[in-house]
Amino acid sequence: xxxxxxxxxxxxxxxxxxxxLFMHSKAGKDQSKLNNKKIVNPSIGDVKITVETTGVVExxxxxxxxxxxxxxxxxxxxxxxxxxxxxxxxxxxSSTERAALVDAARSQGDEALKYWEEAYKKTPIxxxxxxEIIVRSVEPGQTISASDAVLVLSDRLVVSAQFDETDIGRxxxxxxxxxxxxxxxDVRLDGIVDHVAYESEIVSNVTIxxxxxxxNEIPDMLxxxxxxxxxxxxxxxxxVLMIPSSAIHYxxxxxxxxxxxxxxxxTERDIKIGLNNDQAAEIISGLSAEDNVIIxxxxxxxxxxxxxxxxxxxxxxx
Numbered sequence: 001x002x003x004x005x006x007x008x009x010x011x012x013x014x015x016x017x018x019x020x021l022f023m024h025s026k027a028g029k030d031q032s033k034l035n036n037k038k039i040v041n042p043s044i045g046d047v048k049i050t051v052e053t054t055g056v057v058e059x060x061x062x063x064x065x066x067x068x069x070x071x072x073x074x075x076x077x078x079x080x081x082x083x084x085x086x087x088x089x090x091x092x093x094s095s096t097e098r099a100a101l102v103d104a105a106r107s108q109g110d111e112a113l114k115y116w117e118e119a120y121k122k123t124p125i126x127x128x129x130x131x132e133i134i135v136r137s138v139e140p141g142q143t144i145s146a147s148d149a150v151l152v153l154s155d156r157l158v159v160s161a162q163f164d165e166t167d168i169g170r171x172x173x174x175x176x177x178x179x180x181x182x183x184x185x186d187v188r189l190d191g192i193v194d195h196v197a198y199e200s201e202i203v204s205n206v207t208i209x210x211x212x213x214x215x216n217e218i219p220d221m222l223x224x225x226x227x228x229x230x231x232x233x234x235x236x237x238x239x240v241l242m243i244p245s246s247a248i249h250y251x252x253x254x255x256x257x258x259x260x261x262x263x264x265x266x267t268e269r270d271i272k273i274g275l276n277n278d279q280a281a282e283i284i285s286g287l288s289a290e291d292n293v294i295i296x297x298x299x300x301x302x303x304x305x306x307x308x309x310x311x312x313x314x315x316x317x318x
Contacts, residue, residue: 045240050277057225063128067123073144075091076140081133083131084153089126090150092124098120132154134152161210168209172193176190178233179230181222184221189217192213193212211232242282271284272285
């Protein structure tokens with residue numbers, strides 16, 4: 001009898017020890033999870049929804065200057081990169097007849113040369129617009145025809161961006177844009193949507209629309225032909241209360257966050273959100289700048305309704 005009681009007492013002691021060790025281990029794990037959580041406070045900033053694509057720097061108006069006559073280029077007064085005004089003389093040329101007369105007079109001495117140069121004036125090539133020289137294709141002494149381009153002018157450089165037809169409905173004239181140069185990734189230029197094409201093009205079996213983006217300023221390093229990344233701002237909320245999108249939990253139509261109180265207690269807080277770009281979300285109501293919001297808390301994961309795994313159902317917009 002005593003032997004049976006001893007066995008029962010030993011079993012109880014072993015059981016209590018096992019329960020103690022289990023609870024101690026669980027508490028240690030929960031404490032470890034608690035220490036892994038990240039707490040942030042809502043901040044004031046801008047939340048933007050953007051449409052991103054690629055583009056290329058091109059002249060908005062590319063004008064080739066071709067002479068009205070055939071002949072010989074006598075003098076070029078500009079070089080690539082020079083700014084010119086409408087009416088500026090950019091080059092001088094001789095017609096085929098003048099070039100022949102002047103060359104013949106040169107063999108007769110300075111007096112004959114001077115006479116024919118005065119009697120038969122050179123023909124100027126004049127800029128028809130305000131712009132910039134982007135191509136200088138000839139040099140003095142070169143013979144050209146009326147179909148040859150002497151110079152190419154651009155009134156200003158723009159970004160020609162291509163938007164897929166699924167995104168073009170989100171792009172409108174007047175929207176702000178950000179231009180990032182592939183050659184200079186640290187250079188970011190502000191711009192504005194200037195024109196949206198009315199007719200589509202097919203590129204690699206994809207329907208696209210060309211959109212012109214005007215940079216607010218033209219830096220010296222900007223060159224025609226450069227590749228860029230363009231972000232057009234579809235919607236923007238300025239100076240609003242916002243939190244990281246990863247802090248938001250979803251339960252059907254309900255939106256809530258986990259908030260830690262002054263005594264460490266974690267509670268759910270219903271919120272109303274505005275713009276959400278999957279990185280930051282605008283808080284319309286439910287939070288203040290002093291609240292301690294938990295991100296990726298592993299200690300307390302609320303039960304949410306599953307959205308399923310149907311590949312034909314788009315993921316819920318956050």
